Amino acid sequence: MTDGLDRVDRQILKILQREGRIPNVELAERVGLSPTATGERLRRLQKDGVITGFGARLDPHLLGLSLLVFVEVSLDKTTPDAFARFAAAVRRAPEVLECHMVGGGFDYLVKARVADMPAYRRFLGEGLLSLPGVNNTRTYAVMEEVKSDGVLPL
Amino acid sequence: MTDGLDRVDRQILKILQREGRIPNVELAERVGLSPTATGERLRRLQKDGVITGFGARLDPHLLGLSLLVFVEVSLDKTTPDAFARFAAAVRRAPEVLECHMVGGGFDYLVKARVADMPAYRRFLGEGLLSLPGVNNTRTYAVMEEVKSDGVLPL
DNA sequence: CGGTGTTGCCGCCGATCCTGCGGCAATCCG
DNA sequence: CGGATTGCCGCAGGATCGGCGGCAACACCG
Known part of the structure; x- marks a missing residue:
């Protein structure tokens, strides 16, 4: 049962990653199957x-x-x-x-979104630095989002 | 017209972020509107x-x-x-x-997914280091994904 | 103060879509 | 070779979608 994904399954995933709200009948004709079979695969x-959910x-x-x-x-x-405690607070x-525990020069890499710089200062001071055990932080502000869809390769 | 989002709009966005494939009628009864009005808002x-797309x-x-x-x-x-050239290749x-241009000690922060360490070595050598102009890279492998949904606060 | 335009919502209804059922062909196995 | 399994199809009843007309609330203005 492990990784039992054929070509059609991957095609379905590929389409649904970008167009998650496409009706089943249209998905079916795109992959060349009947709506019934396609719905069953979905x-x-x-x-x-494999599909953990859908989101806007x-x-x-x-x-x-x-x-x-x-x-x-x-x-x-x-x-x-x-x-x-840090993980729970985050x-x-x-x-x-997002928050990831990493191996290397520091312990956690946090991705956060706020309104502006004042809001970030507030978040850093009241949200992160006030947590017990936080030793040091280094902030990188994003100037341009070159790629941000996060679509997995299939 | 700027940021003309009322309470119901935000509620719709909140629901659709997590359940993007919910039928319109169910969305309607959750926000307390008729299906017609809800579909119109969507x-x-x-x-x-505001909604740029849907994805699995x-x-x-x-x-x-x-x-x-x-x-x-x-x-x-x-x-x-x-x-x-780097942005185009990425x-x-x-x-x-994801790939973000940041201000600070380095220029770009890249988030990538591969099968395993050998695959990452290949990606680093053939994909990143072979690009002209790449001076230095530092890799952090994620050991645990503490939070990874990426849902925006509303 | 009343006329008028706008906005947002509703109910209705034809078109579309979903889903469970029975049937069929291909495959696998004893 | 017979039988079970698997994956697909077509079909049909019911749910859902989306366009249309109507209505109430509100703002604007003469």
Whole structure:
């Protein structure tokens, strides 16, 4: 059952990554199958967890979230539960779009969106630096988003 | 017309960010409007560019893309067109999910997904380092994805 | 104050879409 | 070679979509 994805499955995923709200009948004729068979595949892909969900892509700027920042966070390793508490806090923070634990010069890489620089200062001071165990942060403000769709290669 | 989003609009966006394939009638009863009015709002949100599209969320691990990496790239500023050529190459590379030009210690932050370490070595050598003007790179491999949905706060 | 235009919503209805069912061909296996 | 399984198709009843006309609230203005 592992990775039992044929050519049609991958084609379905490829289409749905970019046009997630396409009706099943149109998806069917694009992959060259009947709507019934296509719907069955879609249902199976969701059940197997290959498709974890569907979502709308929004324009951050039109929503007043013009500033995208990446923050490298170093934790104080002597503080007990520092990692668990930091992770929990980050999951609760709405400004944080992503947070990854990395190996290398620091511990976490945080991607966050805020309205502007004052808002970022507030988020950094009240949201990140106030967490216990946070040792050091380094902020990189994004000047231009060269590529940002995040579509997986198939 | 700028930012003319009322409470219902934001509620629609909030729901569609997580459940992009919800039928219009269900969306309507959740926001407490008729299906007609709700569909009209949805159409308007797309026309105004607030909603830029819909997409399926896929599980990278089930697709054999288990390794997530971030790469900090520094360019040789003396090479003419270095920035434009780098940006163009990155847009063509399927492994690259995101690429942001940042201000700070380096020039571009690249987020990429590959199958495993050997695949990453190949991508780094043939995809990134072979580009003219690339001066230096620093790679951070993700050990744990603490938060990765990327849902905007509303 | 009343006329008028605008906006946002509703109900209705024909067209479209979804989904469960039965049938069929290909494949696999004992 | 017989039988089970798998994946697909066509069909049909029911759900959903989207365009249309109507209506109420509101703002503007003479």
